[in-house]
Amino acid sequence: MSQTPNHRTEQPRGPVAFSTALRGRRHRRVLAASVLGLSLLVAACNPAAQQAPAPAEEEGGIDFAAAPTGALAISGYNPSDDVAQARADHAESQLADVDIKLDTTSFDTQKFAAQAASGDVPDLIRADRNLIATLADQELIMPIDECYAAKGVQPREYFYPATIDDVTYDGAVYGVPEFFQPSALLVNTRVLDEAGVGLDEVSTADPAAMVSLAERLSEVDGGTPKRLGFDADLPGSAAMWMVLRGGKVQEADGRPALDSPENVATLTWMKELMDAQGGYPAIKSFKDSQDVFGEENPYSADEVAIGTWAQWYVNVLSDYAEDIELAAVPITDATGQPFAMAGGSAFAIPAAAANPAAACAWAVSVTSQEAWMAAGDARAATVEEEDAINTGLFTGSPVADQAVREAHVGDSGSEQFDQVISTYYDVLANPRTRGASAVGEQIGNDLENAVIVTLSDESTPEEALAEAQASSMRAWEQSRAGS
Amino acid sequence: MSAAHTVRAAAELTDSPQPARRRRPRKVREKYSWRESLAGYLFISPWLIGFLTFTVISMTWSLVLSFTDYNLATGRQTPVGFENYALVVEDPKVVTSLLNTFVFVVLSVPLELVLAMVLALLLNNVRRGSGLFRTLLYLPKMTPAVATAAVFLLLLNGNDGAINAVLEFFGLPGPQWLSDPDWVKPSIVVMGLWGVGGSMVLLLAALRNVPRELQEAAAVDGAGSAARFFRITVPMISPTVFFVVVVNTIAALQVFDQAYLLFYRDGNSNAPDAALFYGVYLFQQAFQQFNFGLAAAMAWLLFVIILGITAVQMLVGNRTVHYEGGR
Known part of the structure; x- marks a missing residue:
């Protein structure tokens, strides 16, 4: 004869009672506390729950014209050769009150994404120009028209218009280009x-x-x-x-x-x-x-x-x-x-940069004619020391290109290389670009x-x-x- | 003898139609010591913290992410329901990458198992210097994937690679491993076999545990070496074989580094479609297109696929794997 257990009257005892108790009130409390704790942890780790780093603009705008001070973290610029070192030295000399730290590894979107998610981004990045519009579309970098204006640079005149087209998104310029090597x-x-x-x-x-x-x-x-x-x-x-x-x-x-x-x-x-x-x-x-x-x-x-x-x-x-x-x-x-x-790279200022004014000053300085001339001088010295051929620098700026060419690129002693170098300079007369896209x-x-x-x-x-x-x-x- | 056995024996002795009443052993309730519990939790806390941080919270967060459109810059999440999952299903590249991944699994898992087994059998019969060979064969497993890929880029070159040179020596035409779409997946499989030492060590340990008496008894009964291998060795090591198959299948479904290093190392996509594996495409969605919601949905789809395949393997394994002492 089967019996239907009466759960109301027959309370299980021993191990059964123990497990029932676990399933009971105490277990529910533990479970509730665990879920609450986990939710708090997830919420705490959730970037969405964090206050988005307040861009300087919201605090009254960025004074790009002010003398740059403070710490400046730059990512993706590697002064590994004479040209890059001379340009970095020139920029550093122009920003005497700025403590500059270089992350010399190449720009990595995965790394930058992690930095952006944590709100701890560098003040300036150097990335492929192909990426600039994508980063702008994601609101990860800021427009820098005001930076150019504050520094008195007319971007479409100083740089090849094609390079500026590469870093223009939705009518605003987001990058300071460097190099145009056709x-x-x-x-x-x-x-x-x-x-x-x-x-x-x-x-x-x-x-x-x-x-x-x-x-x-x-x-x-x-x-x-x-x-x-x-x-x-x-x-x-x-x-x-x-x-x-x-x-x-x-x-x-x-x-x-x-x-x-x-x-x-x-x-x-x-x-x-x-x-x-x-x-x-x-x-x-x-x-x-x-x-x-x-x-x-x-x-x-x-x-x-x-x-x-x-x-x-x-x-x-x-x-x-x-x-x-x-x-x-x-x-x-x-x-x-x-x-x-041609493509090339560009400097851009992350939207959450802590020191965008210094970033602007450094980017403009390192791509200035003076910086490129310093680089041209350094390259000329290297060429002379190694008894090599100076093939010129293709900077992204027609002004700087011409200045370096006139100062340092002449008769190389090799007729064939003179023709080759001259051809590359000649084609710069018709620079074209793919344009920018998100x-x-x-x-x-x-x-x-x-x-x-x-x-x-x-x-x-x-x-x-x-x-x-x-x-x-x-x-x-x-x-x-x-x- | 346990109390239950004693009761059963007594019932048999009395030959009574009424079964003897089994007395449930009295559970001695030990006093709860919070100090001991605390100590226990403290001891496992490093693992617990790691598990919570890198597994539970990360997975929960990615599940939340998969139902949102996530803006990385502002941290803004816009709920989109199942839209990301719909995009995953509609994306033909997801289908391509999944098919590539499945083909890779089908090629790599059996090949690695067979090669690991052959090497383990050889090592199991080595009398002198087995430790040295074991170390040498395991060393590649310790080599960083980047270094391995750099070497294999040279070895697999279709024109002057060493692998084709060996094939040519035997009169076999060498394929264009890295640029012919038909040979892209085999090339990654070949590179994966470089790390066969991991499976080999597991199988070797299992082979060493096969009782010698069983082999000897079978030999006395006239069993040949093949019969002994398939009737004794394989059943005895089948739990390890099963483990190796399950773990390698999961790893193959998550393949990323070999494909990425051989074909996408410069961050571009200038590789044949045959090299587009699911993990690579997921990475591209997250870190090239910043579609974190879509990438999270892809990750969960892969998780479900792995879960399903592993469940099927467990079902099959429960019927075919021989566990000593039964289950």
């Missing part, structure tokens, strides 16, 4: 001579002719490239080639514009170019194995006939001037107009990914660019600018 074609004339190709045949104006020339100049042994006929620097320079061919990667407001017919045509050209020289996978492995900075660099070892290189690489090759035969050809559009498109880095990443999947035969140019566009649009719609 790309040009560096031609290995020794290889060209061997192939019976004249320098006048090297031109980017006709895409189909470039593919034929690349095939003619390249060497492939059993599917393995031994020499690249024309290295278009893909996917890194994909945006440049698309803009050059009449396309664009984003609209004026920053909205992605990757899947246009012009871009599809350019990506198709990239595929043809790579396939003509052994295909992307083999070329990628070949390039990964090259000794880019050493004695066996691609030009010394004749591993490339024509390469797309930013200006900094001329400085690398100048150490091996005896071993190479070099010429530079401007990258030109369909009309033959020279074309200079999702600029994402657009760049999606474009490069589209190039890779196309070159790797994972997708067609149309599909790859459509997917890239969709991906960038998803990011755009989640951004403040796009929502």
Whole structure:
């Protein structure tokens, strides 16, 4: 006979009673206290629960014109060479009452995100210009038009307008740019001579002719490239080639514009170019194995006939001037107009910076003509000491570029390098930019990914660019600018 | 003999149809000592604090985050309900990265288990210098992932990498490991095998615990080495094998560092889609696009997936794993 236990009258005893008691009042109290404690801990650790660091603006505005004082924490600037050290020294000399601390590690978005979440950010950051609009969109950095005004700098006059476009978001300037190192074609004339190709045949104006020339100049042994006929620097320079061919990667407001017919045509050209020289996978492995900075660099070892290189690489090759035969050809559009498109870095002031006035003063000072001249002097001294070639500084400012060139860049004693250096200076006459976008880095990443999947035969140019566009649009719609 | 056994024995002796009444052992209630409790809690407090801070609070916070649109600069959180989860489901890159991750799991977990087993069996039979070999084979596990990736970038180069040189020596064509989409995942698997020493040590310890008498008895009965391995060794070490499979599966589902270092080390996305793993895409959403809510939702989706896969493994394991003394 089964019995239904009467819970009211038959109270369990012994261990059962003990466990019941645990489940009882005391247990509930412990549980409630634990939940409350956990909630308090979560709330305490929750950045949202913390008071957002009051920007100086809310306390009566930032007096950018005042003499800078106090402590200044700078992140991402590394005075590791003569140029950077001379500029830092100049800025420090201008800010005598400021205690400057440099975090010399490169800007890292993960680290900066953690700093921003904790409210403990540096006063000044140095980041890729591609990131500035994204950081502005996230309200992580402040507009600095007033900083420029206080220091008497007209940004669009002192800097290349293209560099200012890169750091302009929603009509306000958010960064102080530095460096504008355009790309040009560096031609290995020794290889060209061997192939019976004249320098006048090297031109980017006709895409189909470039593919034929690349095939003619390249060497492939059993599917393995031994020499690249024309290295278009893909996917890194994909945006440049698309803009050059009449396309664009984003609209004026920053909205992605990757899947246009012009871009599809350019990506198709990239595929043809790579396939003509052994295909992307083999070329990628070949390039990964090259000794880019050493004695066996691609030009010394004749591993490339024509390469797309930013200006900094001329400085690398100048150490091996005896071993190479070099010429530079401007990258030109369909009309033959020279074309200079480059990225670079910029200084920006975090929205929660404790000392934005000093940050402004330092950023303006380190990019001033005086700072660049000090850097030019330092570089000239190094060049003289090492009996090297002064290839110039491409500062991001036409004023500083010209001043340094006139003071220090002249006859190098190498006719070929004089021509190369001169070509890079010449293309600066037509600086272009991709422009700023709240999702600029994402657009760049999606474009490069589209190039890779196309070159790797994972997708067609149309599909790859459509997917890239969709991906960038998803990011755009989640951004403040796009929502 | 316990009280219960005594009672049972007495009942059998009396042969009574009425079962003997079992007397519940009297529980001696010890006096509660708050000092002892406090000492105990103090001893485990470092772990407790770490567990609360880095696991419980972090997970709770990420769960909250997954239902909000979080502005990093202002700390402002706007509740968005399940919108982040909807975005995760709609994002084709999430599907791509999940598929890549599953393929990686299917490739890497069995391969690592087999290789670890082979190495453990070899070491188990080494009479002299086994300690040295054990150390040498475990050393790669201690090597930082960045250093390992730097070495493997050279080893896996499709044109002049050492791995292809070895393949070429045997007349085999070497693939473009790092740039051919078909070989991207195998290249990461190969790099992962570098750290096989961890699983190997566990399996070796299990092999050392297999009673020699069982092997000898089976040999006397005429069992060959293969039969002894599959009928005695494998069942005896199956709990360890099961543990290795579960842990390696979880680790493979969370793969990040190998893929990131081989293909995304410069912060760009110029890698084939085949290299886009779930952990990498989650990282990109959080720290390149600052979509912390979406990234948190992705993290919870992964957590649920891991939970599901582990639950299935536990179900299968409970039926196939041999536990000494039963369960």
